[in-house]
Amino acid sequence: MNTPLSHANSRVKEARKLSRRSVRTERRLFLADGPKAVEGALTVPGCVVEVFATVAAAEQYAALLVDVPQLWLVEDRAMDSLSDSVSPAGVVAVCRFLDVDLADVLSSSPRLVTVCADVRDPGNAGTVIRTSDAAGAQAVVLAGHSVDPYNPKTVRASVGSLFHLPVVLVDDPGQVVRALQEAGLTVLAADGAGEVDLFDADLAPATAWLFGNEAWGLPDELAALADHRVSIPIHGSAESLNLATAAAVCLYASARAQR
């Protein structure tokens, strides 16, 4: 075990730079913050490069940290600088990027896939990844100008599912829709103005759900590429659901139909 590193230590400083998207993208590395995320990362062979822990956390999570490739003890202030949590749990892992190619996902004949086009809120993206995993989806595609899945808030909101469910990053959402259709999936656009009621939709076939931006939904031209535009029935005075709850309702309707 090393003497705890200070926040000025060069190794800590290099890891801290991973809070910036540009640095993450360049190095293809990101930070997994907290024992749940580190535990998830350790289930993926070769994912964890090194782990930083406070002395107290290294003791508390000794069983978890026994097999990490490189463990660095750090001072509390160094941990504060690595974690974006208000109250850091004291353990942060530097992890290799996990995203895979869409072709890899399609080669495994998925039955349920989530596609987000231009999802912008990191917490929403993480919740959608977690919910997709829980509903039995086999992959999540983040398309267009979507949030970085390696954003610390997204990693945290996914509660480990980022390390379990394949995530795909594609610039052009239209290209994703066409590739999914060519692979035999029915693409359903979740659209408040959709012509098919969710509870009338045929959800038994292999399906990809297409969700739009939190504020403005799906662009018409993208929704038009889907096989159907599906609306969740809205009662009361509510105008809509938020993205994460709408995704949960759609994905679980599919899970039910496909079981």
Add this chain to the structure above:
Amino acid sequence: MNTPLSHANSRVKEARKLSRRSVRTERRLFLADGPKAVEGALTVPGCVVEVFATVAAAEQYAALLVDVPQLWLVEDRAMDSLSDSVSPAGVVAVCRFLDVDLADVLSSSPRLVTVCADVRDPGNAGTVIRTSDAAGAQAVVLAGHSVDPYNPKTVRASVGSLFHLPVVLVDDPGQVVRALQEAGLTVLAADGAGEVDLFDADLAPATAWLFGNEAWGLPDELAALADHRVSIPIHGSAESLNLATAAAVCLYASARAQR
């Protein structure tokens, strides 16, 4: 129209005190922040006491504000002190409390009711109110040590549904369960360890859903009071859903069965 009031004006100062729960509870008044919330409040007769608006917002939302009982123009800094938004929309209403008695709700023979026991996150509570409204529930009960529904974050996350759906506040969650059962509703506890799978549950009868705290769920003794403990099937590696998405899945399963 008055000269815009400064943040030091006594009327602005009195309204600002409503950011504190103790003051809200004492005066039975709260703040509705932003045009959506003010629009919702104005649909409830007698709810709005007065509205504060910046000069720009008073112009932009002139049609909305035409019928408000008292409109006070305020300086930007005064608006910043009234709003908890990072970028205030410029219009805030002082509103009367809206919560009703459980007996009033039960006298209207509701078919679908949401009960939250010890929900602590203001955003979650607001999202559950919005989702309950969208799914066609007739009321939301916040029981136990739940968050104040008049918290600005809850009001905002409800996106107007707080002004549409009756909200009931009760200290003892067990008392709520018994009253709902006596009124003929089946009480279903959403419980990850529940013995009934959501998709096998009989959701056609009048139903109340009981949801627990974000972190620790429902206490065993409370879940035991429900007629059934219902679990959402969880696939993949996810351990659970978050409160708002779990509530969405359960409430929409009921909406589907009851249509």
